[in-house]
Amino acid sequence: MAVYTQVDDSTLAAFLSDYTVGAPISFKGIAEGVSNSNFLLETDQSRFILTLYEKINDPEDLPYFLSLMEHLANKGLPSALPISDRNGQFLKEIKGKPACLISFLTGVSIDAIGQNHCASVGQALAKMHLATQDFSGVRENDLSVSGWRTLVEKTRDRADEVMPGLSDIIVSEIEFLEENWPTDLPKGTVHADLFPDNVLFMGTEISGLIDFYFSCTDFMAYDLAVCMNAWCFDQQHHFDPALAKRLMEMYDIVRPLTPAELEAMPILCRGASMRFLLMRLYDWLNPVEGAAVNLKDPLEYLVKLQFHQAIQDTAEYVV
């Protein structure tokens, strides 16, 4: 949540000389993104976000993420559009770091989540899944079952520092998921991280979907499971079936869920809980020196995992 690399006016001017976006009239670092530096740029023509990729796991994935955003924006979804320079390039470099100029989206992130927000999210997620059926990019989900196993191995020895018994819980859950994870659900291009801070609203309408830097090719219903966890629990981590009903219902209207997908929801939600539990647990046990990032509580996702472990049937989510 900080600007890691300063971009001075001469550097900005040199960068913008490759583009036809006008002259800067305002330029401010913004406190968004954990692994990027972001700047809000206003020119005499329009407004943009300039992103410097600081700690991207694999820079070779950037063209995939940016092509996906372009694909979605061209299909009329409210994704930011990467802006090409005079030579048609959108992936550039500033101070040795990959950098991209992206269109600015209005809208506000929501903390007080209501049913109409969930309805809009369900609808937008399904539209994204449909709009990417003809997207040619493919990227494996490195944070699915085998990635979780890696994180279990890296955290199990110290997990009980966070909560006694946690190590046993994650070991037994990864074994369950390895044995039972679905193999034949419909796949597509998923956002994989569509949390409230990655959705911009104007009222209850979505005006922006952002931060596609975990996007990958995976089960489309898994993306819905991530959203169940991110949108349908209250601040005290209590599940709200009314929110889940609107999310799933509106998703299903746009892209009907198959019987196999519906049946798999509880295990997909368990997997989605493990993904965030393990990542947060890893970050908690391995804090980055001097990082001004607020660590997120892994136990929030333990509560969600245990909630889903008790679900026998998808219908229980919406009653």
Next chain:
Amino acid sequence: MAVYTQVDDSTLAAFLSDYTVGAPISFKGIAEGVSNSNFLLETDQSRFILTLYEKINDPEDLPYFLSLMEHLANKGLPSALPISDRNGQFLKEIKGKPACLISFLTGVSIDAIGQNHCASVGQALAKMHLATQDFSGVRENDLSVSGWRTLVEKTRDRADEVMPGLSDIIVSEIEFLEENWPTDLPKGTVHADLFPDNVLFMGTEISGLIDFYFSCTDFMAYDLAVCMNAWCFDQQHHFDPALAKRLMEMYDIVRPLTPAELEAMPILCRGASMRFLLMRLYDWLNPVEGAAVNLKDPLEYLVKLQFHQAIQDTAEYVV
């Protein structure tokens, strides 16, 4: 350079319900200010900066700073204007912290300083000094000679950790300044911190003067000395007389310097160097745990101090 306090959409909505500024359509934390959290707010009517004062030395000074900004904006200077709520209040509270909504100013901070920038700064500084002749607020400069003495006492024992001999230098300089600091120069309301990051430009014209949180009542020519140090040395800390000439010349056209002020420039520049040398030295020796603020090099201001110590006559600055 970070957002210390998160403001969620419900908190923002409750805050804005006291105002008549419209509904939010964009809201982003910005990486500006060391002791404040700042947000860029766009409503369907206009754009604003929302500032939360996190570590202000004395919150009772805030009405002084905000009244000064209002005074300057009303006189047509490019200061941001504090926005009053429905009850005419501009100093409010968010999450227990003093907060103020301020008009947004376009413009870009400059790193590659040219003569025309210095000319604009000289002119704007003099205009500010003239525009505040009828400003009724008074605030003592707690970072003048007695404040420097306090900082010398707090840093002298460890100053040689930064550079051998530094302790002797600051002790002998504070003694010189205590004996020779002027007492009868024209006083007024000074910005006292008009560094390049506190000035916004459109081309070489100034579109914004910001961050009045060190403003106080002091010698007007001292403000010019602060600007000499901040604007007239290059990246290698070499003094550039051509920049100083334009700064002083344009200041003098708007508000002619008295012979006593002209004569005092070298000692005022020494004092202005000590103020930043000592503050940076103190911050260097007492880093705040976990603060994501880049410490500024105190020795930059030792170089400037030693440059001014060698000046016999103000005329030397501009040849």
